[in-house]
Amino acid sequence: MRPSRTPKRREPFPAAGLAELGLAEGDAVRFRRRDGERWKDGTVARREADGSLGVRDAKGSLRALPLDLVEVRSTGPRGGAVWEPLPERAARTEQMKLL
Numbered sequence: 001m002r003p004s005r006t007p008k009r010r011e012p013f014p015a016a017g018l019a020e021l022g023l024a025e026g027d028a029v030r031f032r033r034r035d036g037e038r039w040k041d042g043t044v045a046r047r048e049a050d051g052s053l054g055v056r057d058a059k060g061s062l063r064a065l066p067l068d069l070v071e072v073r074s075t076g077p078r079g080g081a082v083w084e085p086l087p088e089r090a091a092r093t094e095q096m097k098l099l
Contacts, residue, residue, distance in 0.1 A: 017047030021067070021090040028073040029055055030083060031065050039071075053086070 018024055023044050030039040045062055046054040052064045067086045074089075076082040 018044065021047070021053070021086065022092070023053075023072065023086075023089075029053075029070050029086070030073070031055060031063075031070045033069065 025044055025046065027044040029042050029044055031042060032039050040057055042055040042057045042063070044053065045056045048054050048064045050064070052066055053070055055063050055065055055070065057063060067090065070086040071083040072086055072089050073081055074084055
């Protein structure tokens, strides 16, 4: 039996804790623990009780990271991928996406 390759369907109304940050479960992020380290890829899993962000890394481990150590993948003005710090995205107000 082959595993399903269909992408996970995103919820139209994300969890309240993630929506405050402008995120949804499954969004692509990258993080690093120290300034000299390489960036590690991950996906958003949940908002932790202490206010940090729950991120799944490439190995499947769940990590609780402070918001200032995370960057979010988004689309730039010309359609390319750009990374923006999570605190900047959370400070910006956006209109929620329509169905």
